[in-house]
Amino acid sequence: MRKTYSMLLVSLLALTLLLSACSEKLALEPLDAEQNVKLKVLFWEENYFYQEYGNYFTMKYPNVEFEVISTTKVQQEMEKSYEDYQEAMYKFIEENQPDILMLQPDQYEKLASEGKLYELDTIMNQEKFDTESFLPSVMQMLKDKGGGKTYGLAATFGAQVIYYNVDLFQKHGVEVPKNQMTWDQVLQLAQRFPTSGSDKDRIYGLNLQGMGGVADLIMSLGRTENLRWVDKTGKKVQFDSESWRKAYQLATNSFKSGAIYDEKRNMPQMGDTMESYLARNPFTVGRSAMTIGGSWYMNEISRAKDQIKDFKPFQWGVVTAPINPAEPNSTNNMYLSEIMAVNAKSANTRAAWEFVKFVNGPEMARMQSRQMSGNLPTRKEFIKDKENHDLSAFYLLTPKFESYNSKEYQVPNNFYMTQNTVLEEQTKQYLDNKQSVEQAITNIQKQLQEGLDKGWQEDEAKKKKDKEKEAAKK
Structure with missing residues (x-):
């Protein structure tokens, strides 16, 4: 009886392991090298995309074709509607439904929280994708902003x-x-x-x-x-x-x-x-x-x-x-400008993941370290220059990657120009000994407040005028 029971346990264990292995294989089917695939990519500019990533990937996967959706269109739409930039971006993504998205931290956090990005932890674990050599601070940030899960990867970072x-x-x-x-x-x-x-x-x-x-x-x-x-x-x-x-x-x-x-x-x-x-x-x-x-x-x-x-x-x-x-x-001097994520609604999830995996892999990191085109690889072993300087200062501190609620700290569109002009003019008078520091600070406060009030009035007037135009068309 005991022997039969032991054999039953062994059989159940073997079956459990088999089912577990099968279920892991089903996360994403392997990419068919013979199948033609078209991937829609949200990126800043088409030529730059091919120069940095697209051309290298298609050498490995010649049957994958890209359609690059430039985010410059968002700026054009925003100017017409006076929408907040981030809101215009989310609307743009919803309308175009790209397979691959290049995101900034705030955008990544919002889309991940809304379930609009494909979770990568499962597939990375299955394929034993190396995440250990990434900067720990970057990987932790991606998890933190993903609510404890990873929904994107960043191949490079910048820092001052x-x-x-x-x-x-x-x-x-x-x-x-x-x-x-x-x-x-x-x-x-x-x-x-x-x-x-x-x-x-x-x-x-x-x-x-x-x-x-x-x-x-x-x-x-x-x-x-x-x-x-x-x-x-x-x-x-x-x-x-x-x-x-x-x-x-x-x-x-x-x-x-x-x-x-x-x-x-x-x-x-x-x-x-x-x-x-x-x-x-x-x-x-x-x-x-x-x-x-x-x-x-x-x-x-x-x-x-x-x-x-x-x-x-x-x-x-x-x-x-x-x-x-x-x-x-x-x-706050370290930044990520290209977090690569896969759309949760993509019909080409496997191909999209292959692209994200390729761009964030060690081969691309090695290539980027040799080019030294601006940003640095997030894989630590490739952060070096030809003269072997100590470059640890670029990643020594924990990056903040701060998120600001788009509804807070908003200012009129022209306020930053007003801010720079007032600050320059009043400070020059102080440096030229034409007014005291107290006078300079008082004048800056006063003129900035006047500029802020005027800017809000102008923004409201524009919005009102545009609404009246739209109403007249209807």
Whole structure:
């Protein structure tokens, strides 16, 4: 009896394992190499898609054809309807139903929560798809925003760091930067370098690539400290506050010291050659101790060796971009712009998954690391350059990937232009000693509030006028 019982248990166990194995195989049927498949892909631009991904994939799967749905159409639709960009994007996706979606974190989170994306954990486990070599922070974010499950993968990421000129620091006896410095520490470090000499020959403590002038520095300080220009209703400007005052004075005092290079004094001109374009950046030509830039900037340093006549090479390194002292282990300077996901309604799920798997596989990561086209691979072992610099600063901190409710902190369409103009004009008067810091802050608060109120009125008037036009057509 006992023997019969034991044999029965063994048989049941074998049957359970067999059924389990069968059920795993049924998750997605293998892709038929002979079958012609057409995949609709949501992407920024068609030529760029083929250059980065499509051409490589079709070499492996020649029977797969792509139809690229450009998201530039969303911008056109939004301008007609005055819809929120994100809402216009979701509407666009619903209407076009692409098989593969390239998403940003907020979009990924929303679509995953609504059950509109295909869950990838099951198929990745079945196929033993390697996820261990991905940056843990990226994989965790994808799970967190997927409600505990993975609905997409990101092959690349971008981040800003502080680049520093080792030779200049050694020459002037200043200790090199370190990871997790605050803006205050970075700006104080920049002021330890001499400010004498002509514009053509002098060195700078810091230059801010792509930021332009003092207004951009003020906004960057505020962003790092999680400061908002308006309250959650979007109706009240809150610049005249202790936190914004501190950021404003720190930025303006640094500019007054002469340690910061103001890019707006030397903007690119029509007819610039590659050499003159590269030489405009004082860090590239060894005349700035530090600069803040993305991963793409490594390419410019490398290119300068061949493009700039009499270029003098120098040692450089990178540390993390300035952090918020209240959150020293996290950063908002790391971003994902291409999370690849499969539409839950796709009729070509297997082919779509094969594409996502291919683009996020180690072969593509190796290829991307060699190209160094801008972003970095999310597979850690391929984050390197030809000179073997320590690039850990790009991924050392935990990315925030913050989500903001689209109904909160909204401002009129033209407010950001007003914000930049007011900030530049009033701050210039302060830097030129034409008004005090208190006057500058008061005027900025007043003029921004006036601009915000006017912007809302103009937006409402436009919406009303458009509704009247639509009603007249009917």
